Amino acid sequence: MKKQKEIAAEYMHRFESIFRCPVCSRPMQVAGKGSVVCEKRHTFDIAKQGYVNFLTSPANSKYDKALFDARRTVIQAGIYQPLHERIADWVTQEKHEHELVRMLDMGSGEGSHLARIQQTAASLFDGEIAAAGMDIAKDGVLAATKQYKEMIWCVGDLARHPFAADAFDVVLNIFSPANYVEFKKICKPDGMVVKVLPHAGYLQELRNLFYEDEEKQHYTNELTVERFMESFAKVEKQRLTYKAEVDPSFLPALLQMSPLSWHQDENTLRDIHLPEITIDVEILLGQG
Numbered sequence: 001m002k003k004q005k006e007i008a009a010e011y012m013h014r015f016e017s018i019f020r021c022p023v024c025s026r027p028m029q030v031a032g033k034g035s036v037v038c039e040k041r042h043t044f045d046i047a048k049q050g051y052v053n054f055l056t057s058p059a060n061s062k063y064d065k066a067l068f069d070a071r072r073t074v075i076q077a078g079i080y081q082p083l084h085e086r087i088a089d090w091v092t093q094e095k096h097e098h099e100l101v102r103m104l105d106m107g108s109g110e111g112s113h114l115a116r117i118q119q120t121a122a123s124l125f126d127g128e129i130a131a132a133g134m135d136i137a138k139d140g141v142l143a144a145t146k147q148y149k150e151m152i153w154c155v156g157d158l159a160r161h162p163f164a165a166d167a168f169d170v171v172l173n174i175f176s177p178a179n180y181v182e183f184k185k186i187c188k189p190d191g192m193v194v195k196v197l198p199h200a201g202y203l204q205e206l207r208n209l210f211y212e213d214e215e216k217q218h219y220t221n222e223l224t225v226e227r228f229m230e231s232f233a234k235v236e237k238q239r240l241t242y243k244a245e246v247d248p249s250f251l252p253a254l255l256q257m258s259p260l261s262w263h264q265d266e267n268t269l270r271d272i273h274l275p276e277i278t279i280d281v282e283i284l285l286g287q288g
């Protein structure tokens with residue numbers, strides 16, 4: 001049986017033109033034994049689990065394995081499916097039979113959004129969706145690599161990422177920090193950047209539970225939206241709001257996903273009853 005590293009190396013080899021060296025910006029290739037190497041021989045090994053660490057200096061993330069596990073449980077429970085469907089619709093619009101769509105998720109965390117969007121998009125058209133995810137948190141990328149095969153998983157920093165100009169048809173950026181100058185560079189001229197950010201009602205039931213202070217219950221995304229609008233020639237903005245049912249089996253993970261719950265004691269958390277949760281997001285689509 002093939003080892004995970006070999007499978008990853010083969011898959012990366014097929015799509016090696018998406019890489020450029022994070023040190024010297026030259027093109028890269030996947031070398032036989034399992035590393036990604038540039039023309040100046042800067043070398044990044046494929047780990048035995050199948051991901052590549054492209055960080056050029058150590059990085060800290062406030063997200064750890066427990067938090068990524070919680071996000072995976074909640075995302076896999078399906079509460080974001082309407083969002084995944086909306087994005088998958090966009091990704092496959094105007095695509096032709098047998099076409100190859102290259103999609104990157106910047107700040108992909110533990111990978112479940114990307115995997116589900118890829119799966120949903122693949123069911124909508126007759127082509128192939130090649131998917132890559134990058135995050136600065138190694139715990140997230142490791143979790144993604146273990147769970148989702150036949151995808152490219154990288155540890156990297158937005159500011160010094162390993163991707164080439166015009167490499168992608170779609171760049172996703174879901175609840176994560178952004179770098180629009182770089183997103184535009186790595187996106188093909190007719191490609192699109194899709195950003196998802198929370199809107200005022202997002203997970204409001206959690207805020208109602210944990211914040212007594214009215215002031216803090218409000219959240220605004222105006223500045224982020226403004227920055228996005230300034231960065232692209234053509235922008236489409238869609239708000240998606242719905243209530244998703246909460247099953248007790250994933251309630252603890254849902255509570256953990258919110259930083260608001262981290263300082264609560266176990267008894268308080270155990271007594272919480274939450275039949276549904278509001279998903280209220282802004283989806284921004286940028287081109288040019």
Ligand SMILES: C[S@@+](CC[C@H](N)C(=O)[O-])C[C@H]1O[C@@H](n2cnc3c(N)ncnc32)[C@H](O)[C@@H]1O
Nearest residue numbers: 061071107108109135136137157158174175176
């Ligand atoms: C709120 S989490 C969202 C993760 C995932 N998209 C999701 O929705 O589950 C934000 C993510 O951005 C990542 N991140 C923060 N700064 C980053 C950077 N400079 N480069 C790459 N990723 C970064 C974090 O490690 C974290 O996984």
Ligand SMILES: [Zn+2]
Nearest residue numbers: 021024038042
């Ligand atoms: Zn190099």
